[in-house]
Amino acid sequence: MTATKPTSTKYTAPGMSTNEGAAAASVLQDRLTELIDLELTLKHVHWNVVGPNFIGVHKMLDKQVKGVRKMVDATAERVATLGMSPIGTLSGLARERGQAEAYPLGRADTMAHLEALDYTYSNVISNHRQAMRKLEDIDLVSQDLLIQQLEGLELYQWFVRAHREDPSGALIPSTSSQRGA
Numbered sequence: 001m002t003a004t005k006p007t008s009t010k011y012t013a014p015g016m017s018t019n020e021g022a023a024a025a026s027v028l029q030d031r032l033t034e035l036i037d038l039e040l041t042l043k044h045v046h047w048n049v050v051g052p053n054f055i056g057v058h059k060m061l062d063k064q065v066k067g068v069r070k071m072v073d074a075t076a077e078r079v080a081t082l083g084m085s086p087i088g089t090l091s092g093l094a095r096e097r098g099q100a101e102a103y104p105l106g107r108a109d110t111m112a113h114l115e116a117l118d119y120t121y122s123n124v125i126s127n128h129r130q131a132m133r134k135l136e137d138i139d140l141v142s143q144d145l146l147i148q149q150l151e152g153l154e155l156y157q158w159f160v161r162a163h164r165e166d167p168s169g170a171l172i173p174s175t176s177s178q179r180g181a
């Protein structure tokens with residue numbers, strides 16, 4: 001038995017049509033999938049970061065994992081509130097993610113990981129903003145959830161970028177750069 005993304009539901013939040021609930025839940029499922037991927041990526045980096053500033057980055061990432069995990073739970077619960085079944089199994093997430101770009105690093109120095117995480121956060125934040133705009137005419141409660149999450153995601157990205165900045169505010173590329181920021 002495989003879980004697929006449903007397009008309608010038998011019930012949703014009061015004041016919304018089931019089609020509106022399904023549309024909002026579909027947008028949120030995409031966000032849920034990417035947030036779970038981000039949570040796992042942050043833990044992966046936490047385990048694989050080495051070199052200068054290791055302990056500071058290692059500890060910073062634990063707090064970010066916890067924060068993103070709360071976002072995951074809130075998003076899944078909103079999907080369920082809208083009458084849909086949130087997809088959170090590994091096989092379901094793999095199907096949902098499709099050919100998404102994989103995080104490029106294993107064991108690597110702090111600057112390389114921070115640069116890759118900066119890029120990852122930029123993508124997640126941009127996708128959250130697009131989803132936020134889609135929800136504007138469908139479900140303001142779900143939109144508000146994403147707005148609150150954006151505040152946290154942008155803060156986490158700032159923490160990552162602060163490690164990469166020089167005193168003038170320019171981002172320092174890692175010497176083993178895998179991608180641009």
